[in-house]
Amino acid sequence: MAKITFITSDNEEIVAEATSGTVMELAKENNVNGIDGDCGGVCSCATCHVHVAEEDFEKVGAPGEIEADMLELEDNYNERSRLCCQIDMSDAIDGVTLYVAN
Amino acid sequence: MKKSALPDPFAQAREAKGYGTVEDQNDPVTMLLRLKDVRKTAKDTKTFQSGAVPGRIVVPSEVSIRDTRQIPFEVDPPMHGEYRALLEDWFKRPEQPTYRESLEEIITELVDEALQMDSLEVMEQFALKLQSRALTLLLNIPYEESEIWIDWGMHVFRSEESALDGSKAAILYDYIDEQIDKAIASLGDDLYSTLLRSEIEGRKMTKEEVKGVMILTFAGGRDTVINAVTNSIAYFAEHPESLARLDAEPEMTTHAVEELVRYFSPLTHMGRVVTEDTQVCEHAVKADSRVSLCWASANRDASTFENPNEVILDRKMNPHVAFGFGIHKCLGATHARQVLRTLLAVLAAKVKKIEILDYKENIEDWEEFQRKVGYDSIRVRFEGK
Numbered sequence: 001m002a003k004i005t006f007i008t009s010d011n012e013e014i015v016a017e018a019t020s021g022t023v024m025e026l027a028k029e030n031n032v033n034g035i036d037g038d039c040g041g042v043c044s045c046a047t048c049h050v051h052v053a054e055e056d057f058e059k060v061g062a063p064g065e066i067e068a069d070m071l072e073l074e075d076n077y078n079e080r081s082r083l084c085c086q087i088d089m090s091d092a093i094d095g096v097t098l099y100v101a102n
Numbered sequence: 103m104k105k106s107a108l109p110d111p112f113a114q115a116r117e118a119k120g121y122g123t124v125e126d127q128n129d130p131v132t133m134l135l136r137l138k139d140v141r142k143t144a145k146d147t148k149t150f151q152s153g154a155v156p157g158r159i160v161v162p163s164e165v166s167i168r169d170t171r172q173i174p175f176e177v178d179p180p181m182h183g184e185y186r187a188l189l190e191d192w193f194k195r196p197e198q199p200t201y202r203e204s205l206e207e208i209i210t211e212l213v214d215e216a217l218q219m220d221s222l223e224v225m226e227q228f229a230l231k232l233q234s235r236a237l238t239l240l241l242n243i244p245y246e247e248s249e250i251w252i253d254w255g256m257h258v259f260r261s262e263e264s265a266l267d268g269s270k271a272a273i274l275y276d277y278i279d280e281q282i283d284k285a286i287a288s289l290g291d292d293l294y295s296t297l298l299r300s301e302i303e304g305r306k307m308t309k310e311e312v313k314g315v316m317i318l319t320f321a322g323g324r325d326t327v328i329n330a331v332t333n334s335i336a337y338f339a340e341h342p343e344s345l346a347r348l349d350a351e352p353e354m355t356t357h358a359v360e361e362l363v364r365y366f367s368p369l370t371h372m373g374r375v376v377t378e379d380t381q382v383c384e385h386a387v388k389a390d391s392r393v394s395l396c397w398a399s400a401n402r403d404a405s406t407f408e409n410p411n412e413v414i415l416d417r418k419m420n421p422h423v424a425f426g427f428g429i430h431k432c433l434g435a436t437h438a439r440q441v442l443r444t445l446l447a448v449l450a451a452k453v454k455k456i457e458i459l460d461y462k463e464n465i466e467d468w469e470e471f472q473r474k475v476g477y478d479s480i481r482v483r484f485e486g487k
Contacts, residue, residue, distance in 0.1 A: 042357060
């Protein structure tokens with residue numbers, strides 16, 4: 001079981017947990033504002049853009065090449081940007097904080 | 103080559119130079135063929151304009167047959183964002199459970215009907231009906247209204263003789279004018295009324311603006327949905343194992359829809375007008391000329407997609423642009439996705455086999471590129487479980 005904290009652009013804090021699936025799915029289930037996940041998680045729509053908290057970035061890891069190509073054209077892109085449909089829920093990311101980019 | 107296959111006519115030009123050129127009514131278009139160029143151009147709304155003369159960014163150009171600006175598609179920032187914000191919530195309604203249930207009823211009825219028939223022509227007897235009936239949900243109007251649109255036939259926007267037929271388009275425009283007047287007389291819970299109640303920049307939307315949104319809603323989701331539905335049926339006819347797999351692993355449906363949409367790319371490309379002399383993929387383009395973002399070519403770009411010409415239903419990384427990219431990405435995508443997800447689920451649950459009996463391909467002619475986008479007609483036989 002991993003616990004994730006989402007902070008939306010209007011500073012709402014949502015804490016949610018799950019053992020499987022992706023972070024995007026977790027965000028959708030918990031109605032996190034600004035995470036749409038239109039494409040269902042195939043790295044196509046970029047509507048699940050988050051910024052990983054600085055202290056957690058190493059835990060979450062950097063985007064792969066295809067994801068990075070998507071991200072660099074996004075508004076609000078920064079060096080800690082990720083598409084959260086590409087982050088799997090696992091114990092390895094327990095406790096991380098993600099800031100919704102949109 | 104399988105009957106359901108959609109070959110990629112752009113491969114050679116995409117790899118060799120990255121673009122193609124098509125002559126369009128004395129206003130030529132440079133077609134951008136590589137995924138990265140298409141994405142980058144779609145994002146650069148300053149250099150590559152959508153809000154040109156109404157109809158100019160469409161290829162073939164519709165400048166000679168319409169004056170109404172389609173909204174928000176033919177509007178640039180910052181106004182684009184104002185319109186889009188008004189529409190977003192409405193066009194997200196397909197995710198609601200009641201909407202999904204109604205869609206499932208519509209599709210189940212059609213599949214049951216098909217299972218009863220000896221054979222059926224999919225475009226007219228299945229996809230056109232499905233698209234028209236599903237549109238009543240998107241507009242939130244009575245189901246019976248779909249009968250009118252079905253009676254229009256496949257091509258209300260173009261005739262057999264011409265891809266640009268002003269008199270045909272007038273049928274749709276007159277119909278929309280009438281519906282707007284009806285809604286003004288008695289506001290309800292439908293899309294027309296919702297738009298008429300909406301405020302933009304502190305004033306009510308005008309009739310012309312409402313018409314612009316409605317034309318886009320009708321035009322944008324007609325051929326595209328019909329082709330996606332028909333191509334899906336053709337695909338499953340030749341891949342019964344995929345249908346069985348979807349039945350066993352329904353959680354795969356979302357990925358399967360994205361992959362089919364990538365492979366089909368129901369809209370081949372969409373144009374932009376260049377606002378200043380610049381270059382795309384190291385090719386100079388002049389101010390006031392047109393480029394097009396070729397989604398169909400981008401979606402087969404081997405530098406991003408492994409085995410791009412194969413349908414891999416559970417493809418995990420699938421950064422396709424079949425619904426466009428950037429601020430103008432398809433407004434009806436949520437509806438279209440829901441239509442296809444439901445179609446796949448119902449087919450997987452009820453259908454054992456589909457047999458293709460006869461077909462005529464629909465080949466688009468972009469000069470150096472001949473692209474199969476679907477079928478003019480395709481007759482099949484459904485076999486139930």
